[in-house]
Amino acid sequence: MKLKRSNKEPEGSIALAEAEALQQKGEKKRGQEAIGILQQASARFRDAISMGLPSEDELHDARFGSAWCLALCAEATKAAADALPDHLISRKKDVEAKHVALRLYSQAVAEYKQVLDSYGKVRSDAAVNAGNALCAVAELLVSSNSHGSRSTLTEVCTAEVQAYEEARHLYQSALTRTGYEDSNNQGCSTSRSVDEEGEQDADTWCNLADCLMSYAQLLTDRKASLPQERQGEAAALCQAALQAYEQACAVSDSSHGDDLPGLLCNWGSGLIAAALMTEPPRIELLHQAISQLQHSASFSRADTAPLNRLGDAWVHLAELAEAAMVHEEAKLMFTKALEEGYGRALAINRMDPEALDRELSPLVEALVVLALSVF
CATH class of the missing domain: 1.20.1050 (Glutathione S-transferase Yfyf (Class Pi); Chain A, domain 2)
Structure with a gap:
């Protein structure tokens, strides 16, 4: 007697496919809508695991997918709280959002570690x-x-x-x-x-x-x-x-999709942070930051980040020069912050929030330095 082989796809595999579809849908949404769909996706990934999957690869893909969705939910929760209008912002809501995000991130970590x-x-x-x-x-x-x-x-x-x-x-x-390891990355950008x-x-x-x-x-x-x-x-x-x-x-290798300008910008930002961790700040690190940020900005992309960081570096140098009573040098550096940094960022995007927030400060300080140098 021959046993009849079933061609029916395992329930776990069906649930996995449904979870992946929900994940892709959720990644295209924003705010609470995204959170709701991604939570459904994570739950469906866990359903697939509990139903049983035919291979270890699918099992780990399901765990990875669930973790990925949980982390996205955490990010969306933070973003939704940050985007609240002023009249709805409260200390209580901020604490609640952070608590939810912490829980989701922690769950994501636990699931990632099972992959x-x-x-x-x-x-x-x-x-x-x-x-x-x-x-x-x-x-x-x-x-x-x-x-x-x-x-x-x-x-x-x-x-x-x-x-x-x-x-x-x-x-x-x-x-x-x-x-x-060549793995199914569940639609996210994984790192080799x-x-x-x-x-x-x-x-x-x-x-x-x-x-x-x-x-x-x-x-x-x-x-x-x-x-x-x-x-x-x-x-x-x-x-x-x-x-x-x-x-x-x-x-960095562009053939692998690496973003050298972005990496240089991060390096420059790191150099600024490192310079300011000592007292007094390390001037040579600020100059190194300027070099890396200028290199990043030289790629001529419509990216304001390296320009804003460049402005920050010049402002820090100007403040150090001002503290040392070298007023002419301070004035020159404040000018560079405006012309090479924030001004160029605003030329790319007149509504860039970082550049708008920073542009007035060095301008005022430059005028103060100019006044001091006169007297």
Whole structure:
């Protein structure tokens, strides 16, 4: 007697296909509509897992998809709260939105860490995305705790430190992985750790750099409460971050879709942050930032970010010159901030919020410096 073979597709596979369709639909929406659809997609991915999937690859794809949707929900939740009109903004609503986003990011991290490769380790793309979510968690915690009265590292920063530490570990594990994993990325931009020829991923290096710089900033802000044995950590993290930015640009490859102008802009922003973490600020790092930001802006894209950062760097140099009573030099640098930075950004977009917000300040300061130089 022959057994009749069923051609019916497994229920789990059907649910997986439905989840992927919902994910794609949700990614095209905004605000609460996007959140609702992405939550449905994440739930459907989990349904697919509970129903059973015919292969390990599909199982990990479902876990990845669920995590990806949860992280998008967290981002959309933050964006929706930030977009509220002034008359609807309240401390309570802000706290509630951050709480929801933290929960969603944490769930995403847990699910990403279940996406394994053939060696039983967290798959490279999942490790990178989990690191991104953990950095978002740390930023939310820092923002939330900045309103509190606690001030010591132990009281305020334990969760943030843990998030940055785990994110750093995940990024580094992705960068040091041997071999290349070609996986279904569920419609998102995943990061390769090492490709077939062993070339490391620029975006992951940049993510690591951003993580280390934010971690360094956290420790710098809490330096007074750090124990003696941790006093040098911020400087070491800062240096490691700058090396990671440099490495990101060094391995950038446009054939892989890498965005060198964007990487240079991030490097320049990191150099500015590093310069301001010391007292007095490190002038040579501000000049290095200007060099990288000018390089980024030279690609002639309609991107205001490097121009605004360039304006920031010139303003910081001008303020240092002003503090040193070198008024003519300060005036020249304020002028450069306007002409090379914010003014060029406004030429691209007259309504650019960052340029509009910054343009008046250096203009006023330049006039003050001019007045002081006269007297």
